[in-house]
Amino acid sequence: MRVLHLSWEYPPRIVGGLSRHVYGLSRALAAMGAEVVVITLESPGVPDSEVSGNLEVVRVRASGYPSPDFPAWVHQFNLRMVEAALDAGDFDIVHAHDWLSASAGIALKHALRRPLISTIHSTECGRRGGIRDELQRHIAEMEWWLAYESWRVIACSRYMMRELGGCLGVPADKVDVIPNGFTPLAQPGADRASIRRRYAADGERIVLFVGRMVHEKGVSVLVDAALELLRRRWDLKFVLAGDGPLRPVLQRRVEEAGLARKFYFLGFVSDEELAELYAAADVAAFPSTYEPFGIVALEAMSMGRPVVVSDVGGFSEVVEHGVSGLKVPCCDPGALASAISWLVDHPEEASRMGAEGARIARERYSWDALAGRTMETYRRVLAEYERSGWRARTCARARPGGAGPARRGTGTL
Numbered sequence: 001m002r003v004l005h006l007s008w009e010y011p012p013r014i015v016g017g018l019s020r021h022v023y024g025l026s027r028a029l030a031a032m033g034a035e036v037v038v039i040t041l042e043s044p045g046v047p048d049s050e051v052s053g054n055l056e057v058v059r060v061r062a063s064g065y066p067s068p069d070f071p072a073w074v075h076q077f078n079l080r081m082v083e084a085a086l087d088a089g090d091f092d093i094v095h096a097h098d099w100l101s102a103s104a105g106i107a108l109k110h111a112l113r114r115p116l117i118s119t120i121h122s123t124e125c126g127r128r129g130g131i132r133d134e135l136q137r138h139i140a141e142m143e144w145w146l147a148y149e150s151w152r153v154i155a156c157s158r159y160m161m162r163e164l165g166g167c168l169g170v171p172a173d174k175v176d177v178i179p180n181g182f183t184p185l186a187q188p189g190a191d192r193a194s195i196r197r198r199y200a201a202d203g204e205r206i207v208l209f210v211g212r213m214v215h216e217k218g219v220s221v222l223v224d225a226a227l228e229l230l231r232r233r234w235d236l237k238f239v240l241a242g243d244g245p246l247r248p249v250l251q252r253r254v255e256e257a258g259l260a261r262k263f264y265f266l267g268f269v270s271d272e273e274l275a276e277l278y279a280a281a282d283v284a285a286f287p288s289t290y291e292p293f294g295i296v297a298l299e300a301m302s303m304g305r306p307v308v309v310s311d312v313g314g315f316s317e318v319v320e321h322g323v324s325g326l327k328v329p330c331c332d333p334g335a336l337a338s339a340i341s342w343l344v345d346h347p348e349e350a351s352r353m354g355a356e357g358a359r360i361a362r363e364r365y366s367w368d369a370l371a372g373r374t375m376e377t378y379r380r381v382l383a384e385y386e387r388s389g390w391r392a393r394t395c396a397r398a399r400p401g402g403a404g405p406a407r408r409g410t411g412t413l
Contacts, residue, residue, distance in 0.1 A: 001378060002035040004091040004108070006081055006101035008074075010040035010057060014268075016212060017180070017295045018121055022097055024183045028371035030055035034378075037088050039081045039104075058084050071138055078104040086111065093117060093378050099124075099139055102146035115151040115385045117377065120160070122292045125167035127216060129290075144168045151381045154374070156180045156293040157314035163292070176377050179318075181367035182298040185275035195280040199264055200237040205344045207236055208281035208305075210274065210296045211288075213244030218287035218310060223250050224333035225287070229341060230259055236344070239264045241277055278303035283343045283350070287328070287336050291315050298365050301325070301357030306350040308339045318365075324357035 005026055009019040022038060030036045036055045041062040042048070050057045060080035064073055081104035085091075095117045096105030102118075109116035124131065124139040131137050147153050147170045154176050155161040161177050164170040188195060200206050207226070211217040219240065226238045240250075240263065247265055254263045269277065278284070284300035285308045293314035300307050307325035309315040319325045326343065328335040343350040385391055 001033075001093070001375075001382075002089075002091045003029060003037070003093045003095060003378065004085055004088070005036065005038045005095045005097065006085075006104050006108075007038065007040050007097040008077070008100040010038055010059075012046060013041060013043040017293070018097060020183060020295060021119075021121070021180055024181050024367040025371055025374060026055055026057075028181075028367035029374065031368075032371055032375060034375070037085075037091070039084050039088075041077060056088075058088065060084050070135070074100055075103055078102075078107075082107050082111070090114075092382060095119070096146060096150075097121065099142040099146055102142045105146065106149045109149060113390070115381050116149055117152050117154065117381060118146050118150040119154040119156070120147060120164060120168075121156060122160070122290075123163055123167045126163050126290055126292070140167070147174075150174075151385070152176055152377055154178050154377065157317050159313045159317065160292045176373075178370055178373045178377070179314075179365060180293045180295050180298070181365050181370040182295050182302060182361065183367065184302055185271060185278065185299065188272070188276040188279050190276065192279050195276045199239050199280065204235050204237045205282040206280055207238050207340055208277055208284045208300070209238070209240045209242070209286065210277070210284070210299070211242045211286065213240075213242055213246040213250070215246070216288060216290040217242075217244075218289050218331070219244075219246055219250065221287040221289070221310075221331055221333050221336060222285055223253060225285075225337040225340065226263070227254070227257055227259065228333060228337045230262055233341070236340075237262060237264070239266065239277060239281070241266045241269045241274065243267045274299070275303070278305055281305050282347075283308060283340055285336065285340060286310070286315065287330075288312060288315065289330055294318060297325070298361050301354070302361040304354040304358045306343050306353040307357065308336060308343065310336075319357075320360075323353065324360050325353055 007022040009015045011019055011023050026036050026038050038057045040059055042059045048059050062077045085108050091114055094105055094108045094114055097119050098121050105116050123143055124136050128136055131140050147168050153170055153174055156179055158177055161175045209222050213219050251265050254260050278300055284305045286296055287310045291313040297307050297309055297318050309319050309327055310330045311327040312330045321327045326339045328339050
Protein backbone atom coordinates (compact mmCIF):
# COMPACT_ATOMS: atom_id res chain seq x y z
CA MET A 1 0.00 0.00 0.00
CA ARG A 2 1.31 3.46 -0.92
CA VAL A 3 -0.09 6.31 1.17
CA LEU A 4 0.26 10.08 0.83
CA HIS A 5 -0.07 12.29 3.91
CA LEU A 6 -0.56 16.05 3.58
CA SER A 7 0.18 18.22 6.60
CA TRP A 8 1.25 21.83 6.94
CA GLU A 9 3.44 20.98 9.95
CA TYR A 10 5.87 18.15 10.59
CA PRO A 11 8.97 18.09 12.84
CA PRO A 12 11.06 20.14 13.18
CA ARG A 13 8.23 22.50 12.18
CA ILE A 14 5.99 22.26 15.25
CA VAL A 15 3.03 24.61 15.65
CA GLY A 16 0.70 22.37 17.65
CA GLY A 17 -0.19 18.74 18.25
CA LEU A 18 -0.81 18.04 14.54
CA SER A 19 2.93 17.89 13.86
CA ARG A 20 3.55 15.20 16.46
CA HIS A 21 0.47 13.28 15.33
CA VAL A 22 1.56 13.02 11.69
CA TYR A 23 5.13 12.24 12.76
CA GLY A 24 4.10 9.35 14.99
CA LEU A 25 1.50 7.94 12.60
CA SER A 26 3.65 8.12 9.47
CA ARG A 27 6.58 6.37 11.12
CA ALA A 28 4.37 3.65 12.58
CA LEU A 29 2.64 3.03 9.23
CA ALA A 30 6.01 2.81 7.49
CA ALA A 31 7.22 0.34 10.10
CA MET A 32 4.16 -1.82 9.32
CA GLY A 33 5.22 -2.06 5.68
CA ALA A 34 3.23 0.73 4.01
CA GLU A 35 5.09 3.07 1.67
CA VAL A 36 4.44 6.51 3.15
CA VAL A 37 5.14 9.90 1.61
CA VAL A 38 4.52 12.97 3.78
CA ILE A 39 4.32 16.31 1.99
CA THR A 40 4.68 19.26 4.32
CA LEU A 41 6.18 22.76 4.51
CA GLU A 42 9.82 23.70 4.47
CA SER A 43 11.79 24.18 7.66
CA PRO A 44 15.10 26.08 7.93
CA GLY A 45 18.17 23.89 7.80
CA VAL A 46 16.29 20.73 6.78
CA PRO A 47 16.62 19.04 3.35
CA ASP A 48 13.75 19.28 0.90
CA SER A 49 13.53 15.49 0.88
CA GLU A 50 14.47 12.93 3.53
CA VAL A 51 14.15 9.17 3.27
CA SER A 52 14.20 6.45 5.91
CA GLY A 53 13.12 2.98 4.81
CA ASN A 54 9.50 3.15 3.68
CA LEU A 55 9.06 6.78 4.76
CA GLU A 56 9.83 9.84 2.66
CA VAL A 57 9.23 13.42 3.81
CA VAL A 58 9.03 16.08 1.09
CA ARG A 59 9.03 19.75 2.06
CA VAL A 60 7.65 22.47 -0.22
CA ARG A 61 8.25 26.21 -0.15
CA ALA A 62 5.88 28.44 1.80
CA SER A 63 6.96 31.86 0.58
CA GLY A 64 5.32 35.03 1.84
CA TYR A 65 4.61 33.95 5.42
CA PRO A 66 3.31 35.63 7.47
CA SER A 67 0.96 36.87 4.80
CA PRO A 68 -1.65 39.58 5.31
CA ASP A 69 -3.98 37.26 3.40
CA PHE A 70 -3.72 34.00 5.34
CA PRO A 71 -6.12 31.95 3.17
CA ALA A 72 -4.25 33.00 0.02
CA TRP A 73 -0.97 31.86 1.61
CA VAL A 74 -2.55 28.51 2.51
CA HIS A 75 -3.90 27.93 -0.99
CA GLN A 76 -0.51 28.88 -2.48
CA PHE A 77 1.37 26.19 -0.58
CA ASN A 78 -1.42 23.71 -1.35
CA LEU A 79 -0.64 24.17 -5.06
CA ARG A 80 2.98 23.33 -4.32
CA MET A 81 1.84 20.26 -2.39
CA VAL A 82 -0.11 19.12 -5.45
CA GLU A 83 2.93 19.60 -7.69
CA ALA A 84 5.15 17.64 -5.30
CA ALA A 85 2.61 14.81 -4.99
CA LEU A 86 2.20 14.44 -8.75
CA ASP A 87 5.98 14.34 -9.07
CA ALA A 88 6.09 11.53 -6.47
CA GLY A 89 3.91 9.22 -8.57
CA ASP A 90 0.70 7.37 -7.79
CA PHE A 91 -0.82 6.45 -4.43
CA ASP A 92 -3.48 4.09 -3.14
CA ILE A 93 -4.71 6.52 -0.48
CA VAL A 94 -4.56 10.30 -0.10
CA HIS A 95 -4.76 11.33 3.57
CA ALA A 96 -5.20 15.05 4.36
CA HIS A 97 -4.90 16.58 7.83
CA ASP A 98 -7.15 19.55 8.64
CA TRP A 99 -8.37 22.33 6.37
CA LEU A 100 -4.85 23.64 5.78
CA SER A 101 -4.24 20.80 3.31
CA ALA A 102 -7.85 20.42 2.14
CA SER A 103 -7.55 21.91 -1.33
CA ALA A 104 -4.45 19.82 -2.12
CA GLY A 105 -6.14 16.66 -0.87
CA ILE A 106 -9.30 17.28 -2.88
CA ALA A 107 -7.38 18.17 -6.04
CA LEU A 108 -5.24 15.02 -5.77
CA LYS A 109 -8.30 12.85 -5.14
CA HIS A 110 -9.67 13.87 -8.54
CA ALA A 111 -6.34 14.11 -10.38
CA LEU A 112 -5.24 10.62 -9.29
CA ARG A 113 -8.77 9.25 -8.98
CA ARG A 114 -7.90 7.74 -5.61
CA PRO A 115 -9.90 7.76 -2.36
CA LEU A 116 -9.37 10.67 0.03
CA ILE A 117 -9.34 10.18 3.79
CA SER A 118 -9.18 13.14 6.14
CA THR A 119 -8.35 13.57 9.78
CA ILE A 120 -10.03 16.70 11.15
CA HIS A 121 -8.20 17.41 14.38
CA SER A 122 -10.39 20.34 15.43
CA THR A 123 -13.00 22.67 13.90
CA GLU A 124 -13.06 26.42 13.59
CA CYS A 125 -16.53 26.48 15.13
CA GLY A 126 -15.29 24.54 18.15
CA ARG A 127 -12.09 26.54 18.56
CA ARG A 128 -13.87 29.90 18.40
CA GLY A 129 -17.14 28.94 20.04
CA GLY A 130 -19.01 29.81 16.86
CA ILE A 131 -18.42 31.52 13.49
CA ARG A 132 -18.25 35.30 13.77
CA ASP A 133 -16.33 36.72 10.81
CA GLU A 134 -15.51 36.00 7.18
CA LEU A 135 -12.13 34.36 7.84
CA GLN A 136 -13.73 31.93 10.29
CA ARG A 137 -16.52 31.28 7.80
CA HIS A 138 -13.99 30.53 5.06
CA ILE A 139 -12.12 28.05 7.29
CA ALA A 140 -15.37 26.35 8.33
CA GLU A 141 -16.41 26.05 4.68
CA MET A 142 -13.05 24.47 3.81
CA GLU A 143 -13.51 21.98 6.67
CA TRP A 144 -16.99 21.13 5.37
CA TRP A 145 -15.67 20.67 1.82
CA LEU A 146 -12.85 18.40 3.02
CA ALA A 147 -15.26 16.23 5.02
CA TYR A 148 -17.72 16.10 2.10
CA GLU A 149 -15.05 14.98 -0.40
CA SER A 150 -13.56 12.39 1.97
CA TRP A 151 -14.41 8.70 1.67
CA ARG A 152 -13.97 8.42 5.45
CA VAL A 153 -13.28 11.00 8.14
CA ILE A 154 -11.14 10.17 11.16
CA ALA A 155 -11.82 11.88 14.51
CA CYS A 156 -9.50 11.62 17.49
CA SER A 157 -12.27 11.24 20.09
CA ARG A 158 -16.00 10.60 20.45
CA TYR A 159 -16.27 14.26 21.43
CA MET A 160 -14.79 15.27 18.06
CA MET A 161 -17.13 12.89 16.23
CA ARG A 162 -20.08 14.72 17.79
CA GLU A 163 -18.53 18.09 16.94
CA LEU A 164 -18.06 17.07 13.31
CA GLY A 165 -21.75 16.23 13.20
CA GLY A 166 -22.88 19.40 14.92
CA CYS A 167 -20.54 21.87 13.19
CA LEU A 168 -20.05 20.31 9.75
CA GLY A 169 -22.99 17.94 9.37
CA VAL A 170 -20.77 14.87 8.98
CA PRO A 171 -22.87 11.69 9.42
CA ALA A 172 -21.70 9.53 12.32
CA ASP A 173 -21.48 6.47 10.05
CA LYS A 174 -18.86 8.26 7.93
CA VAL A 175 -16.54 8.80 10.92
CA ASP A 176 -13.96 6.43 12.40
CA VAL A 177 -12.86 7.34 15.94
CA ILE A 178 -9.13 6.62 16.28
CA PRO A 179 -7.42 8.32 19.24
CA ASN A 180 -4.17 10.17 18.96
CA GLY A 181 -1.09 8.33 20.08
CA PHE A 182 2.06 9.74 21.54
CA THR A 183 5.75 9.26 20.92
CA PRO A 184 7.47 8.42 24.22
CA LEU A 185 9.98 11.03 25.27
CA ALA A 186 13.50 9.89 26.02
CA GLN A 187 14.31 9.65 29.70
CA PRO A 188 16.38 12.69 30.76
CA GLY A 189 20.09 12.19 31.30
CA ALA A 190 20.28 14.32 34.43
CA ASP A 191 18.86 13.14 37.75
CA ARG A 192 15.50 14.50 38.90
CA ALA A 193 16.85 16.42 41.88
CA SER A 194 19.32 18.41 39.79
CA ILE A 195 16.65 19.23 37.19
CA ARG A 196 14.23 20.36 39.91
CA ARG A 197 16.78 22.75 41.42
CA ARG A 198 16.83 24.75 38.18
CA TYR A 199 13.27 25.84 38.96
CA ALA A 200 12.48 25.27 42.63
CA ALA A 201 13.96 25.06 46.08
CA ASP A 202 14.01 21.63 47.68
CA GLY A 203 10.91 22.42 49.75
CA GLU A 204 8.86 23.61 46.77
CA ARG A 205 6.58 21.57 44.50
CA ILE A 206 6.51 22.15 40.74
CA VAL A 207 3.25 22.55 38.82
CA LEU A 208 3.83 22.21 35.07
CA PHE A 209 1.81 23.50 32.13
CA VAL A 210 2.69 22.65 28.51
CA GLY A 211 0.82 24.16 25.58
CA ARG A 212 0.22 27.16 23.38
CA MET A 213 -0.39 30.39 25.25
CA VAL A 214 -3.88 30.90 23.86
CA HIS A 215 -7.32 31.16 25.41
CA GLU A 216 -8.52 27.66 24.50
CA LYS A 217 -5.61 26.03 26.38
CA GLY A 218 -6.85 27.55 29.63
CA VAL A 219 -3.51 29.07 30.60
CA SER A 220 -5.29 32.15 32.03
CA VAL A 221 -7.36 29.83 34.23
CA LEU A 222 -4.15 28.27 35.52
CA VAL A 223 -2.64 31.64 36.38
CA ASP A 224 -5.86 32.59 38.22
CA ALA A 225 -5.64 29.34 40.19
CA ALA A 226 -1.94 29.86 40.88
CA LEU A 227 -2.48 33.37 42.26
CA GLU A 228 -5.24 32.02 44.49
CA LEU A 229 -3.02 29.19 45.76
CA LEU A 230 -0.06 31.46 46.42
CA ARG A 231 -2.19 33.59 48.73
CA ARG A 232 -2.43 30.66 51.14
CA ARG A 233 0.64 28.53 50.51
CA TRP A 234 4.18 29.41 49.51
CA ASP A 235 5.57 25.97 48.61
CA LEU A 236 4.66 25.99 44.89
CA LYS A 237 6.43 26.95 41.67
CA PHE A 238 4.59 27.23 38.37
CA VAL A 239 6.52 26.36 35.21
CA LEU A 240 4.79 27.18 31.92
CA ALA A 241 6.26 25.86 28.66
CA GLY A 242 4.93 27.16 25.37
CA ASP A 243 4.49 30.37 23.45
CA GLY A 244 1.63 32.45 22.12
CA PRO A 245 -0.10 35.83 22.37
CA LEU A 246 -1.08 35.43 26.04
CA ARG A 247 2.47 34.91 27.26
CA PRO A 248 3.45 38.62 27.68
CA VAL A 249 -0.01 39.41 29.08
CA LEU A 250 0.27 36.78 31.79
CA GLN A 251 3.88 37.67 32.56
CA ARG A 252 2.83 41.26 33.24
CA ARG A 253 -0.01 40.03 35.39
CA VAL A 254 2.15 37.97 37.75
CA GLU A 255 4.71 40.79 37.89
CA GLU A 256 2.02 43.27 38.91
CA ALA A 257 0.89 40.81 41.59
CA GLY A 258 4.44 40.78 42.97
CA LEU A 259 4.76 37.03 42.36
CA ALA A 260 6.97 36.83 39.28
CA ARG A 261 9.58 34.83 41.23
CA LYS A 262 7.02 32.02 41.59
CA PHE A 263 6.63 31.59 37.82
CA TYR A 264 8.81 30.50 34.92
CA PHE A 265 7.56 31.33 31.42
CA LEU A 266 9.90 29.25 29.29
CA GLY A 267 8.50 29.72 25.79
CA PHE A 268 9.01 26.94 23.26
CA VAL A 269 11.12 24.04 24.55
CA SER A 270 12.83 21.13 22.80
CA ASP A 271 11.78 17.52 23.33
CA GLU A 272 14.82 17.01 25.54
CA GLU A 273 13.84 19.96 27.74
CA LEU A 274 10.23 18.78 27.76
CA ALA A 275 11.24 15.36 29.07
CA GLU A 276 13.23 17.03 31.84
CA LEU A 277 10.28 19.22 32.78
CA TYR A 278 7.93 16.25 33.03
CA ALA A 279 10.50 14.39 35.11
CA ALA A 280 10.86 17.35 37.49
CA ALA A 281 7.15 18.15 37.90
CA ASP A 282 5.03 17.08 40.85
CA VAL A 283 1.74 17.87 39.07
CA ALA A 284 0.92 18.56 35.40
CA ALA A 285 -2.08 20.86 34.87
CA PHE A 286 -3.99 21.27 31.58
CA PRO A 287 -7.15 23.36 32.12
CA SER A 288 -8.19 23.71 28.46
CA THR A 289 -11.50 25.30 27.56
CA TYR A 290 -11.49 23.40 24.23
CA GLU A 291 -9.51 20.20 23.65
CA PRO A 292 -10.33 17.74 20.85
CA PHE A 293 -7.89 15.22 22.31
CA GLY A 294 -4.94 16.43 24.40
CA ILE A 295 -1.64 14.71 23.64
CA VAL A 296 0.06 16.67 26.43
CA ALA A 297 -1.95 14.72 29.01
CA LEU A 298 -0.67 11.45 27.52
CA GLU A 299 2.91 12.74 27.54
CA ALA A 300 2.66 13.68 31.21
CA MET A 301 0.96 10.39 32.10
CA SER A 302 3.60 8.38 30.23
CA MET A 303 6.26 10.04 32.39
CA GLY A 304 4.42 8.98 35.55
CA ARG A 305 3.12 12.42 36.46
CA PRO A 306 -0.33 12.90 38.02
CA VAL A 307 -2.45 15.21 35.87
CA VAL A 308 -5.24 17.69 36.50
CA VAL A 309 -7.35 18.39 33.41
CA SER A 310 -10.54 20.24 32.67
CA ASP A 311 -13.47 17.92 32.09
CA VAL A 312 -13.87 18.80 28.41
CA GLY A 313 -13.44 17.18 25.02
CA GLY A 314 -10.83 14.49 24.63
CA PHE A 315 -9.47 15.02 28.14
CA SER A 316 -12.73 13.59 29.48
CA GLU A 317 -12.07 10.36 27.59
CA VAL A 318 -8.32 10.04 28.22
CA VAL A 319 -8.18 10.74 31.98
CA GLU A 320 -10.07 8.57 34.47
CA HIS A 321 -10.93 10.68 37.49
CA GLY A 322 -9.25 9.41 40.64
CA VAL A 323 -7.49 6.67 38.67
CA SER A 324 -4.99 8.32 36.32
CA GLY A 325 -5.56 11.92 37.40
CA LEU A 326 -8.18 14.44 38.42
CA LYS A 327 -10.82 16.18 36.31
CA VAL A 328 -12.23 19.60 37.23
CA PRO A 329 -15.01 21.75 35.74
CA CYS A 330 -13.99 23.95 32.84
CA CYS A 331 -13.05 27.58 33.54
CA ASP A 332 -13.12 27.13 37.34
CA PRO A 333 -9.87 28.44 38.92
CA GLY A 334 -11.07 27.52 42.41
CA ALA A 335 -11.66 23.88 41.50
CA LEU A 336 -8.34 23.74 39.69
CA ALA A 337 -6.53 25.22 42.70
CA SER A 338 -8.17 22.69 45.03
CA ALA A 339 -7.19 19.74 42.81
CA ILE A 340 -3.57 20.88 42.53
CA SER A 341 -3.38 21.42 46.29
CA TRP A 342 -4.88 17.97 46.99
CA LEU A 343 -2.33 16.19 44.80
CA VAL A 344 0.54 18.10 46.40
CA ASP A 345 -0.72 17.25 49.89
CA HIS A 346 -1.31 13.54 49.08
CA PRO A 347 1.95 12.40 47.45
CA GLU A 348 1.19 8.68 47.80
CA GLU A 349 -2.13 9.02 45.95
CA ALA A 350 -0.48 11.27 43.38
CA SER A 351 2.23 8.65 42.82
CA ARG A 352 -0.38 5.91 42.42
CA MET A 353 -2.26 7.95 39.80
CA GLY A 354 0.99 8.68 37.99
CA ALA A 355 1.88 5.00 37.80
CA GLU A 356 -1.59 4.04 36.56
CA GLY A 357 -1.52 6.84 34.01
CA ALA A 358 1.80 5.56 32.67
CA ARG A 359 0.34 2.07 32.24
CA ILE A 360 -2.75 3.37 30.44
CA ALA A 361 -0.68 5.57 28.12
CA ARG A 362 1.59 2.70 27.11
CA GLU A 363 -1.13 0.10 26.63
CA ARG A 364 -3.92 2.11 25.00
CA TYR A 365 -2.20 4.86 23.08
CA SER A 366 0.90 3.42 21.42
CA TRP A 367 1.35 4.47 17.81
CA ASP A 368 1.78 0.84 16.77
CA ALA A 369 -1.74 -0.03 17.94
CA LEU A 370 -3.31 3.12 16.51
CA ALA A 371 -1.50 2.78 13.18
CA GLY A 372 -3.01 -0.70 12.98
CA ARG A 373 -6.48 0.78 13.38
CA THR A 374 -5.68 3.38 10.72
CA MET A 375 -4.60 0.58 8.36
CA GLU A 376 -7.96 -1.09 8.97
CA THR A 377 -9.66 2.10 7.76
CA TYR A 378 -7.40 2.21 4.70
CA ARG A 379 -8.15 -1.42 3.81
CA ARG A 380 -11.89 -0.93 4.25
CA VAL A 381 -11.84 2.14 2.01
CA LEU A 382 -9.75 0.40 -0.64
CA ALA A 383 -12.10 -2.60 -0.67
CA GLU A 384 -15.10 -0.29 -1.15
CA TYR A 385 -13.18 1.67 -3.79
CA GLU A 386 -12.37 -1.49 -5.76
CA ARG A 387 -16.06 -2.38 -5.88
CA SER A 388 -17.20 1.14 -6.75
CA GLY A 389 -18.02 2.65 -10.11
CA TRP A 390 -15.70 5.55 -9.27
CA ARG A 391 -12.60 3.35 -9.46
CA ALA A 392 -10.01 4.55 -11.95
CA ARG A 393 -10.29 2.91 -15.35
CA THR A 394 -6.61 2.08 -15.32
CA CYS A 395 -4.52 0.89 -12.42
CA ALA A 396 -1.23 1.52 -14.17
CA ARG A 397 1.19 2.72 -11.54
CA ALA A 398 3.73 5.49 -11.96
CA ARG A 399 6.28 3.17 -10.37
CA PRO A 400 5.49 -0.45 -11.40
CA GLY A 401 6.34 -3.19 -8.99
CA GLY A 402 5.84 -1.15 -5.83
CA ALA A 403 9.22 0.56 -5.97
CA GLY A 404 10.10 2.59 -2.90
CA PRO A 405 9.71 6.34 -2.51
CA ALA A 406 11.49 8.56 -4.99
CA ARG A 407 14.93 9.58 -3.71
CA ARG A 408 15.07 13.20 -4.80
CA GLY A 409 16.95 14.63 -1.81
CA THR A 410 20.14 13.78 0.01
CA GLY A 411 18.87 13.86 3.58
CA THR A 412 17.98 10.89 5.73
CA LEU A 413 15.45 10.69 8.52
